[in-house]
Structures are given as C-alpha cells and as structure tokens.
Amino acid sequence: MMGAVNPRRSDTRRNHERILAVAAESLSCSAELSFNAIAKKAGVGIGTVYRHFPTSEALILAVYQRELGHLVDVVPHLLAEHPPQDAFKLWTTEYLARYIMTKRGLAEAMMAATKSPGPLSTNTYEALVGAVATLVDANMAAGTVRDDLNPVTVLRGLGGLFSLSPAEQWQKHAADLTDLLWRGMRRN
Template sequence: MTGSVSPRRADTRRNHERILAVAAESLSCSAELSFNAIARKAEVGVGTVYRHFPTPESLILAVYEREVRHLVDVVPRLLAEHSPEDAFRTWISEYLAHYMMTKRGLADALTVATKSCEKLPANAYEALAGAVSTLVAANVAAGNVRDDLNPQTVLRGLAGLFYLNPADSWREHTADLTDLIWNGMRKA
C-alpha cells in the first residue's frame, strides 16, 4: 500500500514520543534522569530507551528540542484563534512563561548536558526568534506596533522571564513584563 506506515515504524514513533513525554515530565522538577524509571513509566524496555537515546545528554537535548518545537508550533493556532495582540500576550503568558516556570529541572539538566560534548542546538534560538518574528509581523500588519521592531530584541526582552520565581506570583510578574514590552513596541 502506497503511503502506509508499517506498524513497527508507527510503534517506534509512539515509543519515541512516550519516552520524550515521560522524560520531560521527569525533568520538570529535577535535573536527574533515570533510564529505568523512564522506561517503566513510558511502558517500554530500558533497552528501547537506550536505542532511542544512547546517553542521558542526548535525551535531555531531545526533550529540549521537543519543548521548543511545541512553543513554536502553537503560534499559528494562536494567531488563528485570537487577535494579534492577544496571541502575543497568550503566547508569552500561557506558553513561554509557563514553560520557563515548569522546566527548571530541564534548565539545570541542559547546563550539565552542554558541559559534556553535547552542545545546545543553535536552531532552538532561531526557532524561538522565528516564533516571535511571526507574532511581531502579525501585530505590525494589524497596526498595533511599530514597523521598525527587531524581533530578536523583543526576544531578548522576554529573557527577563528567566528571573521569575516559580514559587512566587510569576503569572502577575509575567503580565507586568509583557505590558512593559508591549508598551515599548506600540506605535507612538
């Protein structure tokens, strides 16, 4: 059959995704990874985890890339469902800030993983910059913001989210930071 996927390949993809999902959940609170615990929770053999991710560093980087992809992939849906301004604000508060507040273990694990031979993928920053570019372009087209904005500058401003404390009123502080950035972006 043309275009069909073998059950084995589909199963492999499902296992891969389950392993990543379980690892992401595990890394949300701790930088420590146990391949045995991940295999058990993902309902696969530990050998399957090692076949997909031969080292803890490769698994950590794959989780990071998956999480960044989720942040980027949601942008078109937000723009389809919301006004450009609301899409921008929703992306920051419900996706970017939420990601940063719930992935502290991943951040710590990335620090460890990138000290080894692995390097943080440069395309992750480019992907996030592309997501911000899309949101800024939609707001420029809607007449909401200045047309001379550099999306990378906006992304650098959003780096202030790194300084929020997940145990504090991070949603309120995110709204304050978003307002500050938005006011700097608006037309005079």
Template sequence: MTTGSVNPRRADTRRNHERILIAAAESLAGSGEVSFNAIAKHAGVGVGTVYRHFPTPEALILAVYRREVRHLVEVVPALLAEHPPEQAFRVWTTDHLAHYMMTKRGLATALRSASATGGDLPANAYEAMVGAVATLLKANVEAGTVRAELEPETVLRGLGGLLYLDSADEWRKQAAALADLLWRGMCTHRD
C-alpha cells in the first residue's frame, strides 16, 4: 500500500537540483562563469552530483535561464494576492525582475555560447515575460491605477533599463527609482 508520500531519495534529488540551480544563478550573476567545482561547493553537493543533474555547462546554463523566467512568471499571482496591484508591480520589478536582469547579464554570454553549441533557448521566454507584465497591468487597470491603453511589450522594454544595474552598487535603490519613473508614466493621474 502506498501512502502517496514522496520517495525521500527523489525529494533529496529535487532539493539538490534546486540548490545547484540557485548556486549557478548566483555564480552567473556575479562572475558570469560556470565552474562545476565552485557551484558544487556553494550548493553543498559533490561535483559528481552537479554532473549527474547537468552533464554539460550548456545544460546548466539553459536550466538556470528557464528557472529564472519560470519564477518571474509564477510569482506574479502570489504577489497580486499578497499586495495591492501597484505594490505588486513595484515588488515584482525591484525584488524579482531586477535580480533576474543582473543574472541575465551574466547569463547573456553563457547563453550565446550554449545556443551556439546546440542548446535550445526557450522560444516562449519573451512571451512569458510579456504575459507576466500583462497580468500586472490588467490588475492595475482594474484597480484604476494605470492607463488602460498600455501595451505590456512597451512596459517590458521600459523595464529593460534594469539591465544597467550594478550588483556591487545600491541596485535595489536604483531599481526602485526606475520603477517609480516608469510608474509615473503609466499611472492614470499625475502626482
């Protein structure tokens, strides 16, 4: 008889997988490099475990990219449930998208290398990001805080300025300033 519980080895495997992806994302955000030894040490696993999960650096890079995009999309409903729409937009921008943009900067070169060696970049990543922005905009339009004619693609392009954040500087403050600037252009009334 099964109880429906998860096999402890599988749960441990999933935890290791996630720890490896977190360590790799931090490494890519900082140095832009993928060192399986450094990632294994940071994740608290053996280097063989990293290779079992990700046989090549390209596989690891693509997995980090997919994880980051998936997180950005999946966090939106939780933020809208927890915060008023305007605050959800700001939290998503400063706490989630800004972090992703810094990681993406390190990922950019690695992604070019990964795709050049046959790795497949998720074709729907941009569409998923536009969908996340559309969801945030829709909630804000319904709350009467932003103009209804805003295009999610335009807002996402405006948020592209987050790519210029410096992780060694006061990036949260800079992200909040960019979100505020963009917000003032989006809102239904001028303060």
C-alpha cells in the first residue's frame, strides 16, 4: 500500500503539533514553561513531551520556529486574497504587530534560550527580509510603491513596532506607524 500513513506516525505528528500549540499559548503569557502543565493541556503524558522536546530550550526553539513560519507563510496567502498594498498593511498590522505584542513571553524565553547571536537569529532575520521582499516586490509589480525600495530598509522601518506596548492602544499605533511608512514607500 504505497503512500499510506502509519497511524502511529500521524498520532506522533498530532501530538507534536498539540504540544507546540499549547507551549506557544503558554509562552504568550510567560517566559517559563511547565512540562507538566503543557502535557495536561495537550492531552498527552509528560513522557511524550520529553520525547519530542528533551529540554525546555528545545521546546522554546521549536515554538519560535513554528510561530515565525506562520508569520512568513501567510504572505503568499495575503497576496492571493488582497491587492498588494492591502496585503502589506494587513501583514504589518494584523500579523507582524500582533506577533510582537502577543509573543512577549516567547521573546523573553528566546533571549534566555539563545544567549548569543548565531544561526537562529540570522535565519529569523533572513526569513523576515524574505517576507518583506515578497510584499515589496508585489507592490513594485503593481506600481503602488517606488522602484528603489530596499526590503531591508522597509524592515528597519517596521522595527518601530517593537517599541509598541501591549498596555497601550497598540493596534492603533501599529496602524499609524504602517500608514507613515506606507506614505514614504508609495509611488508619488
């Protein structure tokens, strides 16, 4: 039977994904993880959590990579469903800003788990530059932005989102920052 999925492997994948989802939710509130609490909420045994992620650092890194993947992978879907300028604004305000505001615990946990710059920080930067480049290229092709835009410069401009505070009206401030950046990007 070619192509059949072993039921045990599909259970393993489901458990893996449930553990990551629960850990991501937990890390949105705090930088600390409780493997017991994650196992209980994911509906798996503590041994299952440890088989997938032998250390809290391994789990934090996996959650981070998963979340970053979602942030980058949504770009083609936004471009397929919206005009390029709307896709850029939606990605910035609804995905990037929300990610920054709701993943504070994950950011703290990542700093603790990766004490020095290395391949992870380089991969993160490259993934974000790639996502921004895709959005900028689509807007250039649509004629909505200047032809001389550099995605790295745009990403640096978006760095202002990191100064937003969840205690304030971050959605409004994110929209205002995006609008300001867009005005500098658009074709005159």
